Amino acid sequence: MSSQNNKDLWTSNLGFVLATAAAAIGLGSLWRFPYVAGANGGGAFVLVYMLFIAALCVPLMIAEMSLGKAGMGSVVGSVRRLVAEENASPFWRVVGWLSLAVPFFGLSYYSVVAGWSLDYTRVAVAQGFAGTDAGASRHLFETLIGSPWRQGAMQFTFIMGTATVVALGVQRGIEIVSRIKMVAMFTVLIGLVLYNAITVGLGPAVDFLIAPDFARLTPASLLTAMGQALFSTAIGAGVLMTYAAYLPAGVSVPKSAGVVAGSVVAVSLLAGLAIFPIVLAHGLTPAEGPNLIFVTLPVAFGAMPGGQFIAALFFGLITLGAFTTAVGMLEPVAAYWLERKQWPRPLVAYGTGLAIWMVGLPSLLSFSTLKDVHPLAFIPGFGGKTFFDALDHGISEFLLPINALLIALFAGYALRRRLSASETTLPPALHKVWRLFTAVIVPLSILVLMISQLSR
Numbered sequence: 001m002s003s004q005n006n007k008d009l010w011t012s013n014l015g016f017v018l019a020t021a022a023a024a025i026g027l028g029s030l031w032r033f034p035y036v037a038g039a040n041g042g043g044a045f046v047l048v049y050m051l052f053i054a055a056l057c058v059p060l061m062i063a064e065m066s067l068g069k070a071g072m073g074s075v076v077g078s079v080r081r082l083v084a085e086e087n088a089s090p091f092w093r094v095v096g097w098l099s100l101a102v103p104f105f106g107l108s109y110y111s112v113v114a115g116w117s118l119d120y121t122r123v124a125v126a127q128g129f130a131g132t133d134a135g136a137s138r139h140l141f142e143t144l145i146g147s148p149w150r151q152g153a154m155q156f157t158f159i160m161g162t163a164t165v166v167a168l169g170v171q172r173g174i175e176i177v178s179r180i181k182m183v184a185m186f187t188v189l190i191g192l193v194l195y196n197a198i199t200v201g202l203g204p205a206v207d208f209l210i211a212p213d214f215a216r217l218t219p220a221s222l223l224t225a226m227g228q229a230l231f232s233t234a235i236g237a238g239v240l241m242t243y244a245a246y247l248p249a250g251v252s253v254p255k256s257a258g259v260v261a262g263s264v265v266a267v268s269l270l271a272g273l274a275i276f277p278i279v280l281a282h283g284l285t286p287a288e289g290p291n292l293i294f295v296t297l298p299v300a301f302g303a304m305p306g307g308q309f310i311a312a313l314f315f316g317l318i319t320l321g322a323f324t325t326a327v328g329m330l331e332p333v334a335a336y337w338l339e340r341k342q343w344p345r346p347l348v349a350y351g352t353g354l355a356i357w358m359v360g361l362p363s364l365l366s367f368s369t370l371k372d373v374h375p376l377a378f379i380p381g382f383g384g385k386t387f388f389d390a391l392d393h394g395i396s397e398f399l400l401p402i403n404a405l406l407i408a409l410f411a412g413y414a415l416r417r418r419l420s421a422s423e424t425t426l427p428p429a430l431h432k433v434w435r436l437f438t439a440v441i442v443p444l445s446i447l448v449l450m451i452s453q454l455s456r
Contacts, residue, residue, distance in 0.1 A: 016244075018175070025324075027114070029271060040216075045224075062257045064407050069251075074336040098236070109395075114322035120318075128301070129298040129301045133299060227396070236407060241332070367388070409439070
């Protein structure tokens, strides 16, 4: 990305908010939230998750967006510029490099799961899941993940589609696709919820998701809720900083952060109401874990009236959600090379996409030819983990929280003067509250999360 010019800017604040929300709302909200909520007791977990979004994630989102808005460059360029302006320690440049590494390596394995959702969308449209029982559903999933060529084709198709949007640029590509995604996503989710309300009823699912039973909440559940809040708002993944660098003048960062966070919570709850009524009505368990989407739900779709159409809508929604998140992960990497080399955007987008696909091959093969290879077994906590597991564990439980911690400290201490009340567009009183959360409460909370993860 060159320095700011009209083609690098969002057309409006709404365009920025929709693009940022579309990037944040992906598999974290549509795939991961339902199964972690189910595995951790439902209502009480959801309430704590929402509190963490408000108290931890919104201040962090304001901080990361403010860094991008002030730096007006790639994640590396913005942080380097702010460090130089404030004469801060060169150490803080690590924030920029982590914000580049996380989306690059994260997309390399994230796209594997996105490829599964794309393949399931194809299966749902072509044949559906009629008559599928638990054994047949598991066999279908194991056939998919056990076929390197099939997985590789789906992952490659997904990443090249992502690169095409990035190649079109901020306004003609990312913003247009994000607007379409947000409208389509809410339409499909609300449609699925209404379908459930008419066919099986929402009562048990609402009770499960909304009515808190604090006896089912454990210390581990609290940590999972905090991790899910960070994961689902794209904090520390370079997306918020990069997208904020394209902001036109006069946009309120706090209001934008609040709307994006609210959208994440709303979609997570709608996803729960789209999934749990189906699960509960068919005698299945909400605590199925990661298999809930790809193994458990096809059984339910196969047994319901109009199941093929509902399955196609559902898996299409999952794929669409993953797609705009992938766009948000590819753009920070592309922006770095655009800023550094001034190469044509399509060349950068497709070249970066191809590199990510190649780096992701060991993760893809972790379910077939490399399933018995454990590359980091010599590191405590990584024993028995495949390439896919090691990347997932290392990024979600270490790199993302570490980068979020560093962003909070960088904004709260190193840039105290630079990120003033006027720069963050916060009233003076609220700015003091934000500074307290960013500099003290958020870092302490993340440290507790990380120490607890290490002690497990």
